[in-house]
Amino acid sequence: MKYKLIALDVDGTLINDDHELSPGTVETIRAIAAQGTEFVLCTGRAPRSSIPYMEQLGLDGYVITHNGAATVDVKTQEIVHQFAMNPFGLEPYMDYCRKHKVHFDINTTFGIFVENAAGLSQEALALYRQFMIDAPQELPLWEQLEDPIVKFTIAGSMDELDHIYSEWSLWTQEFNMLRSGDFFIDLMHKEASKGAALQKLAEKRGIPAEQVMAIGNYYNDLTMLTYAGLGVAMDNSPLEVKAAADAVTASNNEEGVKLALQRYCLEEQLQ
Known part of the structure; x- marks a missing residue:
């Protein structure tokens, strides 16, 4: 067995643009898992919006969530590891977002918080539902938060986020800042x-x-693609991601995960 642990990104990778797992992908993953290989979802999503995919695949084990900030046991939902942030370091970013009317949320491993939760637009609520989040909670004072903050996210148009990313890149960075999707930082x-x-x-x-x-x-996958013995980029990846990978497979709408697993795992293990 050449690969004992396989890490899969979710959005733009494991699932198609309709947020669905293809039957062929499910069948292939189950076949490889039955031979003893462990799978872990490695995603920007929260545990509650990633564990259902593990359950759909019939897998136990772990999910690496919030872009690596928190690892959770699928069966027990125990937090195996999390990287806690300094909330006071976030205040300049929050002030910037308030001034420029940029939507932001604050994430603990299992919770998501916004300011003026009751006033969220239907568009914003629809976006959260797309990621299996019913509705964010109202952000309390820092000292009233019961759990550590693991991620701060802003959402907007590509052009808006390109501008913000270039501005924030000039700030002294206490945090790891990355593009986790076309519309998120x-x-x-x-x-x-x-x-x-x-x-x-x-x-x-x-x-x-x-x-x-x-x-x-995507760019948030670069560190895991370069760490792994074999890093595979989807055909719908930016050029920089493809360049950093060892191989490229088909797009997420063309069952690229299934094809890569069949090529590098299933066929080898069945020989």
Whole structure:
């Protein structure tokens, strides 16, 4: 068995643009898992919007969520590891968002908070529902938050976020800032990333990097693609992501995950 741990990004990778798992992808993952390979979803999503995909696949194990900021046991929902942020360091970013009317939310491992939750637009609520979030809670004072903050996210148009990213890149960075999608920017603990979390999990499981495979499609996947012994980019990835990967598969709408697993895992293991 060449690859003992396989990390899969979710949006733009595992699921298609309709947020669906294809039957062929499910069948292939189950076949490989039945041979003893572990799968972990490695996503910008929260646990509650990623664990259902593991359940649909019939898998136990772990999900690496919030772009690597929190790792959670699928069955027990125990937090295995999380990178806690300094909330006071977020205040300049929050002030910027208030001034420029940029939507932001604050994430703990299992919670999501916004200012003026009752006044969220239907468009914003629809976006949250797309990621299996009913509605964010009202953001309390820092001292009233019961759990550590693991991620700060802003949402907007591509042009707006391109501008904000270039502006914030000039600030002294206490946090890891990354584009987690065309319409999102995330701030996390400086050491938090998908690659760092995947490495911690692999070491916990006693699996060396050369026996880890990772498949992703965006800039937030770069660290796990370069950590893994085999990093595979989707055809719908930006050029920089494809360049950093060891191989490229078909797009998320063309069952690229299934094709990559069949090529590099299933066929080899059946020989």
